[in-house]
Amino acid sequence: MNLQAVLTIYKAEMRRFFRTYQQSLIAPVISTSLYFVVFGTAIGGRIDQVEGVPYGAFIVPGLIMLSVMTQSIQNGSVGIYFPKFQGTIYEILSAPVTFIEVVAGYVGAAATKALAIGTIILITATFFVDFQILHPISMVAFLLMTCVCFALLGFIIGIWAQNFDQLSMIPVLVITPLVFLGGSFYSANMLPPFWEGVTRLNPVFYLISGFRWSFFGYADVPVGVSLIAIAIFTAVCLSVIWWIFRSGWRLRD
Template structure:
């Protein structure tokens, strides 16, 4: 394992994050604050509690997941797409490093950025609601796993994308709706039975449910099933990336 190559890619990507700190850091915090203001004032006044938890606190895990997933995908996809766009990806492919080291550098940096944003949003939420985290270790574990898995997905999207429009296509039209419909701002137990069954086909439900359990000790689906879902998703992404580098799909032509 060429750890020097991994470090070079990782620190290069982290340096880009700090060069665009306003876009990468300030923007998610402001948008999350607006979510609290809008949902807390408009919906929180009508829904006082959800399963014994104040609505303002109930939506915190969903807001964190929304930001973490979005940031992990966008950072990883842009990180690998930009070398493709300007042609420097061929320097990576011709360097004495293997695909694992490339993935570790880009995905590790994207996951670190998303984790940092998630922790900042958690701190921001403390200014709006009273939070008590029942399982802090599980909360960090779920957040790290989510950052890694969706950074892997973002890496795949960055390789697949042929232009900047395609780079935003999957996050905007697929991932964001899945997060909103995955119980970010409500419990799926509030839905009619038919819609509860349909919602269970949404993979994001399992992530948000497990993450919310770490906060409040309540979950829409069993915690073990949530861990199995995120593990399976991570393995699937790793398998796709292995196939991409083995065949050279979208990176050698």
């Protein structure tokens, strides 16, 4: 692998991140803090505990996953979209680098940005609620895997998008609703049987469940199922990206 090429793309993307830190870093932290105020205070005052966990602490993993998934997709899609928009993508395609090195550079940078935001939000949460992390290594692993697989999805969206409207359509109209309906703010066991079944059809539900287990030792589904869901999601994204570079779809148009 050409590590120099990977690092070049990675460093360029990270520089862009720090140039726009107000939008990339500060905005997600402020919006998440508002979620803590609204859900933790207003709703938390009416819901004492969920599965033995104080409601304010219960929503911490869901809020982190909400921000991490959104930011992974956003950074992954924008990173590859702008070279397409500016026409510099042809320089990358004609360079002596493989698609693995291109993906590693862009996706690695997007995952790093999302991981940094998730870490800052985790620290911010300590100012609002008291909680402990029972399985810190598993928590880091789940967080890292989520950053990578959703950055891969964002990379696909960035290649698919042909304008800025399409670039934001999938995250806003698909991903955000899936996260909200995936158990971010509630347990699936709290729902009527029909809606519990609908929730279990949501792939994001399994990611949030596994991540919450790393905090409290509680999950709506076995942790192994969550890991299998992440593995399948990642494999599908990698397969799609491989096909895109092999066929040149939306890259050489």
